[in-house]
Amino acid sequence: MLILKSARAVDWNPPRVQEHADIVIEKDTILAVGPNAALSYYDRADHVIDCGGKIVHPGLVCSHHHYYSGLSRGVLAEIGPTPDFISILKQLWWRLDRSLTDEDIYWSSMICSIDALKCGTTAVIDHHASPGCIPGSLDHIRRGFEETGLRGMTCYEVTDRNNGAEEAQMGIEENIRFARTIDRERKEGTWSGLCEAAVGAHAPFTVTDEALEGIADAIAQTGRGIHIHVAEDRYDVSHSHHYYGKDLIRRLDDAGVINEKALLVHGVHLSEAEIELINERDAFLIHNARSNMNNGIGYNGHLPGVKHAVLGTDGIGANMFEEFKIAFFKHKDASGSLWPDDFTRMLSGGNRILERYFNRPFGVIEPGYAADLVISDYLSPTPLEAENIAGHMAFGMGAQDVRTVIVNGKIVMEDRSFSLDVEQVYRKAAEAAKRLWKYMDTLSAR
Numbered sequence: 001m002l003i004l005k006s007a008r009a010v011d012w013n014p015p016r017v018q019e020h021a022d023i024v025i026e027k028d029t030i031l032a033v034g035p036n037a038a039l040s041y042y043d044r045a046d047h048v049i050d051c052g053g054k055i056v057h058p059g060l061v062c063s064h065h066h067y068y069s070g071l072s073r074g075v076l077a078e079i080g081p082t083p084d085f086i087s088i089l090k091q092l093w094w095r096l097d098r099s100l101t102d103e104d105i106y107w108s109s110m111i112c113s114i115d116a117l118k119c120g121t122t123a124v125i126d127h128h129a130s131p132g133c134i135p136g137s138l139d140h141i142r143r144g145f146e147e148t149g150l151r152g153m154t155c156y157e158v159t160d161r162n163n164g165a166e167e168a169q170m171g172i173e174e175n176i177r178f179a180r181t182i183d184r185e186r187k188e189g190t191w192s193g194l195c196e197a198a199v200g201a202h203a204p205f206t207v208t209d210e211a212l213e214g215i216a217d218a219i220a221q222t223g224r225g226i227h228i229h230v231a232e233d234r235y236d237v238s239h240s241h242h243y244y245g246k247d248l249i250r251r252l253d254d255a256g257v258i259n260e261k262a263l264l265v266h267g268v269h270l271s272e273a274e275i276e277l278i279n280e281r282d283a284f285l286i287h288n289a290r291s292n293m294n295n296g297i298g299y300n301g302h303l304p305g306v307k308h309a310v311l312g313t314d315g316i317g318a319n320m321f322e323e324f325k326i327a328f329f330k331h332k333d334a335s336g337s338l339w340p341d342d343f344t345r346m347l348s349g350g351n352r353i354l355e356r357y358f359n360r361p362f363g364v365i366e367p368g369y370a371a372d373l374v375i376s377d378y379l380s381p382t383p384l385e386a387e388n389i390a391g392h393m394a395f396g397m398g399a400q401d402v403r404t405v406i407v408n409g410k411i412v413m414e415d416r417s418f419s420l421d422v423e424q425v426y427r428k429a430a431e432a433a434k435r436l437w438k439y440m441d442t443l444s445a446r
């Protein structure tokens, strides 16, 4: 049993501040919350942290990440001209993912997971691609989650773009294999409770109807949802009309792949009818404001009309305080009508994804919820109340305030320190990155 004594418990959604609250954690779950709630539990406690009035808030969720890009920071390889979105994929990302080895994926996962925890992100939803080593690749991502103690989901991005139907089939099989491994462990009682699976696909423009049929079958077999980029660039939209004669969300829905677990990423260039269809299916739309800015693909003006809009980074780290701020300020810059509390709702919305995959409640400091929590050093220079938490998020709180992180009831970072040798991990990752960049130079863009 773990006790957090005398905390200022802050929830994002619904917004709430509980003063002088004890938080009692049994195994992976919050057992009791409130003033003096721990009194009758001290004799059973293995560890007590006196928060001394510090803020404790639910851990943050990054709803779309690419761990395979972990070794790309500052990449030094010959990158040709990238005047448009497709050439960015061909020159950079598709050369990088084709160069990845099993070992690279593992080190990527380790450094991305550590980076997430340092920022108070307690769950990451990953979207993986490594065409040179598809079978077993999701296990390497999972090792990073499990060894650092981060909660995560992953999937393989099915595509035909390199080796046609054979490549797509390998991706489908990897998704099914991984989901079945989790199912088996859940059934046998050996599951750590940290890692779940989705069924990945790259984007409609790199997935044929035949592959889409296989993906629909994988979703039916595993009971998961699809995780796919949609309408990130206008090209995806035009491609769907050119080759299939319909809107891309209609095409996905006709294939039966959009359910209440579907994670549809970007959606910058969707039509009103497609947004309606996504809402009707109760699916998620994941907004990645910073990545959209980086690729210059335009702004998503649909956010106010999306039922489940949530936030991701699209591989640019997992600092959700930063992502939240950028999403908010970019929206205001685009003369949008939303306010900071709309964005705290989106940020907290990642917990609804976790609930649908892990089958338990997330994201609120209340008995029965998963014990994914952050102890923060944030000192509020002005009154902090339920009504203005989102304002403190937009204009104050940040990852620099994250002191201690608890995931699934375990302390994984305490007073900014990890029990694993972080410097050694970073050294190994940097060595892997050097090899990877060198190999990238041997591949041409295609």
Ligand SMILES: [Zn+2]
Binding pocket: 064, 065, 066, 127, 229, 265, 314, 315
């Ligand atoms: Zn992405």
